[in-house]
Amino acid sequence: MRDLDDDDLAYYLATGIGDIVKGTRAGGLLRGRSLARVANEVAQNWTDEVLAVHRPDDGTLSEGVSDDLSRLEKSRVWIIDVIDGTKEFSTGRSDWSVHVALVVDGHPTVASVGLPDSGRVFRSDQVDHVDGPHSGTMVISRNNPPPGSRQVADAVGLEVRPMGSAGAKMLSVLLGDADVYLHAGGQDEWDQAAPVGVALAAGLHASRLDGSPIVFNKPDTHSPDVLICRPEFTEKILAAQAAQATRT
Incomplete structure (x- = not known):
């Protein structure tokens, strides 16, 4: 099995989650709350399995998943939101996102944020510094x-x-x-x-x-x-x- 560093794992998690969530829209078979519920559940199950395989000793924290607080005993914790902006996603808007972060001793050291409807994933190890004119x-x-x-x-x-x-x-x-x-x-x-x-x-x-x-x-x-x-x-x-x- 491929050995991934933390940056690549965060990126592939964000990419995979985005693909899974978008796939639940196929054919318009589900909409509204049903769509949001299924998309969250399927994407979260996949995410949990990936982390269990690749980072079994790390802690996790995700929206909608029972938090037994065992993460507090861990130095490394993955904090994930498979759909940030559920209302936007379930109503067909594009301004929803996928969040994947590795927090070490309370600070996010690795992160990827995906905009699946735009086909883009921004990762902390490859992001450019912001410059240029102000937008106002x-x-x-x-x-x-x-x-x-x-x-x-x-x-x-x-x-x-x-x-x-x-x-x-x-x-x-x-x-x-x-x-x-x-x-x-x-x-x-x-x-x-x-x-x-x-x-x-x-x-x-x-x-x-x-x-x-x-x-x-x-x-x-x-x-x-x-x-x-x-x-x-x-x-x-x-x-x-x-x-x-x-x-x-």
Whole structure:
């Protein structure tokens, strides 16, 4: 059996998950909740089997899988979301993503984020640093826009654009289509680990909204907020967010 390093394994996991999930759409035989349920289940089963074969000693954390907290005893933990943006996927939108991250001692060291409908997978070991002109845009959640986000964007001189999954929003910053991704109101570790890993590898800033680092593989998987942005926007966004927080 082929011996894969962590970077290649993350990439092939993200690619394979994307192919499996897209395949469940075949012929339009399933739609809505049925489609989302089957796609999540089939892709997760395949993922669990791959990790059992290739990384049997590592811990795992995935959405929709019972968490027995045994991962807390592990230094290496795979944090995976087979469909980030289930609503977008199940309604035929393209702004959903696949998240695969290897977290070592709380920090994402290897990550791949796939945009299956675009046929692209971004991996932390091969991502270019972000440069070029600014877009003048801040992306936020379409379904759960952060309170005060438009005021923060106005303070920094950015337009607001709602989007789907966390991975899609992060990749919009990576690709130069947005300068800032800001979220408040709660996510889980599987929403953030892979996007944060790829973002940091690309030289982007990634933190909590108070500027503190994001730590993964905690007992409570809830992660209340995230900021991913081009480094030159960091101080302005954090200051504007802090000022907005004092008003609310």
